[in-house]
Amino acid sequence: MSNMTRNRLLDGAFRAVGLLATLLGLLLLAVFLLDILRTGLSRLSWQFLSALPSRFPERAGIYTALLGTVWIMVLTALIAVPVGLAAGVYLEEYGRKSRWSALLEINITNLAGVPSVIYGLLGLNIFVRFLRMGSSVLAASCTLALLILPILIVATREAIRAVPKTLREASFALGATRWQTIWYQVLPASMGGILTGIILALSRAVGETAPLLVLGVLAYVPFAPKSPLDEFSALPVQIFNWISRPQQAFGINAAAAIIVLLLITFGLNGLAIFLRNRWRRHLP
Amino acid sequence: MKQRERLIEALLALSAGISVLTTGGIIVMLAVEAAHFFRQVPLGTFLTDTQWTPLFADKHFGILPLVSGTLLTTGVAIAVALPLGLIIAIYLNEYATVGFRNVIKPLLEVLAAVPTVVYGFFALTVVTPFLQRLIPGMAGFNALSAGSVMGIMILPLVSSLSEDALTAVPRSLREASYALGATRLQTAMRVVVPAASSGITVSVILAISRAVGETMIVAIAAGQEPRLTANPLVPVETITTYIVQVSSGDVAYGTLEYDTIFAAGITLFVLTLVLNNVGYWFRQKFREQYE
Amino acid sequence: MPELEVEHVSVYYGTNQVLQDISMTMEAHTVTALIGPSGCGKSTFLRLFNRMNDFISDFRHEGSILIQGQDIYAPQQAVEELRKRVGMVFQRPNPFPKSIYDNVTYGLVLQGVRSKAVLDEVVEKSLRQAALWEEVKNDLRKSALALSGGQQQRLCIARVLAVEPRILLMDEPASALDPISTAKIEELIYDLKQQYTILIVTHNMQQAGRVSDKTAFFNYGHLIEYDDTGRLFTQPSHEQTQNYITGRFG
Amino acid sequence: MPELEVEHVSVYYGTNQVLQDISMTMEAHTVTALIGPSGCGKSTFLRLFNRMNDFISDFRHEGSILIQGQDIYAPQQAVEELRKRVGMVFQRPNPFPKSIYDNVTYGLVLQGVRSKAVLDEVVEKSLRQAALWEEVKNDLRKSALALSGGQQQRLCIARVLAVEPRILLMDEPASALDPISTAKIEELIYDLKQQYTILIVTHNMQQAGRVSDKTAFFNYGHLIEYDDTGRLFTQPSHEQTQNYITGRFG
Amino acid sequence: GEESTSQKISIDGSSTVFPITEAVVEEYARQHPRARITVGVSGTGGGFQKFCRREIDLTNASRPITDREGQDCHRQDIDYLPLTVAFDGLVVVVHPSNTWVKSLKVSELKKIWEPAAQHRIMRWNQIRPEWPAAEIHLFGAGTASGTYDYFTQAVVGQRHASRGDYTASEDDNVLVQGVSTDPLALGFFGFAYYEANQAALRLVPIDDEQPHNGAGPIVPTVETVKNNTYAPLSRPLLLYVSSVAARRPEVQAFIRFYLTQAPDLAREVGYIPLPATEYRRQQARFDEFVTQQR
């Protein structure tokens, strides 16, 4: 067999293997989603969404957990978005090549890699204990806000960086100050990317479980929070709670709740992709 | 005008400062609490004792069993994610059409968007029973099942970041290779992958760091028994699981037992810190190469 | 008094010196062409006049640059003020992703002008000056990105004219355009010369010949030759210039 | 039989037609220069001959291209085989991030050649042909990236020569180089003509004049004029050509 | 502060007692939709800690408060009243496919669980030579749980003394899952969790080698737990009320509800209720405690 034929054969073989590997990844995802759908879909109903938790699996619902999750999402966004945006703008537009900005840079890279349980410990010590918030919506939101802050900052920076330098130059050359340039040109042009980042970060926050467990979010909360200082449950905590019950029927509940959680995260991700594509067309 | 600009800059800088405060907060908190711990348990013992039984009568404070549990699950995850992720990255970058890649890549990234508690459920209810049929005698909680599911979770991290690294290799190098009569596979293996090696390394390091810090999958499916073993078929406990177990179990606050979670926490923090910085360093190196 | 004076200017990026002790003066209402091979420092030189190099973190310069006798790098010089007096047009058209109208009014809006009447007037005047009014007068609310490359570039010129600068800097303003648009821009430059002092970087020697009164040839950061355009192209006094304009390198 | 024949070739990227019904033939051991304004399709045309356009997903062509009478787009044509016969040198030097030695031997190693003696010999021969041997013979293990731009480009030429092609495609091979390197490359082209058929894209008309036997002028995807280089530059038969070579556009 | 806690009742503590309290709260909330009652699971020890820090109003306990914990409470000016709400038996279980274990003696349990067993008793045949040489995988209550305290006291003879190399969780569900998925497992936890998962587990009869208290291995059942022949592994389950909470009418209403519902609900979730008269006596004790607080 000539070398050329051999090389072409190997090439073809790898093409097949590569396609298989790629499809395998997707296949696993499909198996996994189908399994959850198969297990949980029948349990999904209005009653399931609107019922309070219960010791009877067939009577139990996710009303409080769902509302808890919505509370967390909103509050986390309110806390994290302004800070993350401002920090991202600062680092990208003001950060000069100094030791301080190098420190910020490395700091954010590291923060993004800190495991979420550690954020849980931080929240437990600072918000729950030191600031006496207890295991409240507020404490959890503050903790999750810190957790997604690096994601927001990085997303903001990337979106801003994608704004062509020529746009900034044009603005400066017309006598704009730095902030005017940011406000009139950079932010509008990067809004798509920033929004995408915000939504992805929130979808991350919605699914976080470990920090909430460390904060001591409760096992049984039969009411929806009314204020940020109320105790609460959240979807992932409820799911974890049900998963760890050995009765089959709670496993079905867990699967049904997972479907709801996945709808939320996938919905958010889909929205993010939609926005990204929409905005991409707007850039020069 | 000048003043307004200054004020705005100060406000923005303050926001950026919060991220530094967070890091500072984490470090101070872990250091202070772990200091209590290390006042009573010598660092040497902590690092070399092979048993971890701080909550029991016969107390041992050796972190090794937790570290080994963590490394074991991480090892399994990487063993799944690395080959698969790399093949996918090469395939998508060198073989697949742009259309196919644009559809597949976000789909694969969905794997990383799934909340980890959901993966835990999957590991426990699907993967473990499946593996038990193949490997009789495998325990219900084990590192293999948790690790492989974690591997699926970090798969897109490896495949996407590696793919980005491959994409960053200048097209001119590929063209040079093709123009000399190379096939795609030859071009990929001899030119593109070597040129992207530091980027690929970054992706793997980040994936390891992610696996080391992952909590819910292992807490649900790997077990809660600190055990110094390399056997992936028996229950183990990871550092993260221990932290969740103890902090939500609410051991008496302020006691030595309680401080163990900060000793474990600081170990975890240092592990991921080292990994992230090695990754960061590699990435800088990689950037310099092509920018 | 000359409009622009450059005295012993050297420029460094970090340790890399990219302009070497340049001195020259330019009179009001003249067009000066800057030519030279890629990387010789033409853009860097041009951007000294509106201090756009300030954004480059390791940029450093020596010597002084005076506009109407005033040192533009003096500490009390507000850089935003300077940039209103010294307009700039870039190599690639870079309209804002906004409407045509908003593009032209941007500079005035920055200064706080809000009166619709004033803005309307300025838009018409500037677009007329930039020879674009007839083509877009019915579509002022259309996105600037929908214009052709040549129209975009004229819009960018109109945008600059709207803030009424004294001096215009142009960095290869026609190099990304087709022949017809190029011709239009060249015509425009000729008209604008009546009111403005213009510096233009170009890699097209024929263009330099057509539009400029004086030409400066740069090589490796040195100002090799600076003379009336006609003379520089027909009887250059340096061999390097000769080699360059006959296409031996670059 | 002519070395290269192009018959009624049109090329499309998606719905965008970038080459319009081109026909021409090239003889062996000639240098043909391709000139024309940016975007007119010179690179696209050049890359037809080693099928490098195949990588562009929405590339499509009509008409036929023959090398020594054989259709290179025929189904049974192994594209790797073709590319060994038709070497290519790119605009920017693109050495692999490997040693000089490994760069030159790359093409042979792909074909499975492992013998050190053979490789050593080819390395010396190719580097000599590319006029680089004397400069690097003591540093063959050094990284190719440590060479200067001009040396890198000659290394890329040596790398191509090592696989012994018949035809050489060069896409603005000197445009990123300094005058001295440019002169070296031009000399090299002159020498290589003895053994190879060469197609060279250049934006430098003086360069086209110096190195080529024939010149083809493209504009907007059309082959406007194709003639002996001397005649095309001194008495072009089309006004477009005239305008272009006198720098009226481009 | 006072303001917000007065509208809520927070309960925490034992995971063993949790199912009863959860059931009571669920029923109570059904009848009082405005009630805001939360129930956490921190284990008996964790519960007492929060209880004595005034973080919660009631705490579930599967063992009595210790002197030390009592002092903590008194230091915070908290008095408390334990109410017995049901009985529980600790069960020892193995995987259903386990064919060799027919019963265990308390002395054998001790051999398995005592501190000295750590890293030494690792295989089934070390307990009885005729059993297989396979690894033994142990699952048991976590150290913050009352179950653990009780088991170590009853089996090892000393509170809080056991080996540490086993899967220890405050969450009994983890234990049930561990044992039910692992053929080499042996575990112990509360009776209720066995009842809910009978199919997945096999109960091991326990012989306390004290013939006067029922001879031979005894299977835990409602009867054997209630009459205490399933010794030493049966015990009372408790609910502690703090003196501060007892003053609040909504807490009083809740406790009244708890004690009237406990007989049914305890049964329903797998525990053994007290005799009816006993619940009335608990109510009387509580009423008296409330009057003392005025």
Ligand SMILES: Nc1ncnc2c1ncn2[C@@H]1O[C@H](COP(=O)(O)OP(=O)(O)OP(=O)(O)O)[C@@H](O)[C@H]1O
């Ligand atoms: N931001 C920068 N940082 C460091 N060096 C720079 C920077 N910008 C330009 N240079 C260097 O300064 C030198 C002059 O660059 P400049 O852009 O002024 O050249 P030019 O004559 O305008 O070239 P061209 O015709 O390609 O636009 C070059 O060597 C370039 O590499």
Ligand SMILES: Nc1ncnc2c1ncn2[C@@H]1O[C@H](COP(=O)(O)OP(=O)(O)OP(=O)(O)O)[C@@H](O)[C@H]1O
């Ligand atoms: N990959 C591609 N996909 C779509 N269109 C392309 C692609 N590459 C080039 N084109 C278009 O094809 C036309 C011809 O391009 P080509 O690169 O052949 O021009 P050129 O004459 O080599 O220009 P230059 O002098 O700038 O290198 C241009 O209009 C270009 O925009």
Ligand SMILES: [Mg+2]
């Ligand atoms: Mg320039």
Ligand SMILES: [Mg+2]
């Ligand atoms: Mg080209």
Ligand SMILES: O=P([O-])([O-])[O-]
């Ligand atoms: O949760 P416990 O009942 O074992 O304390």
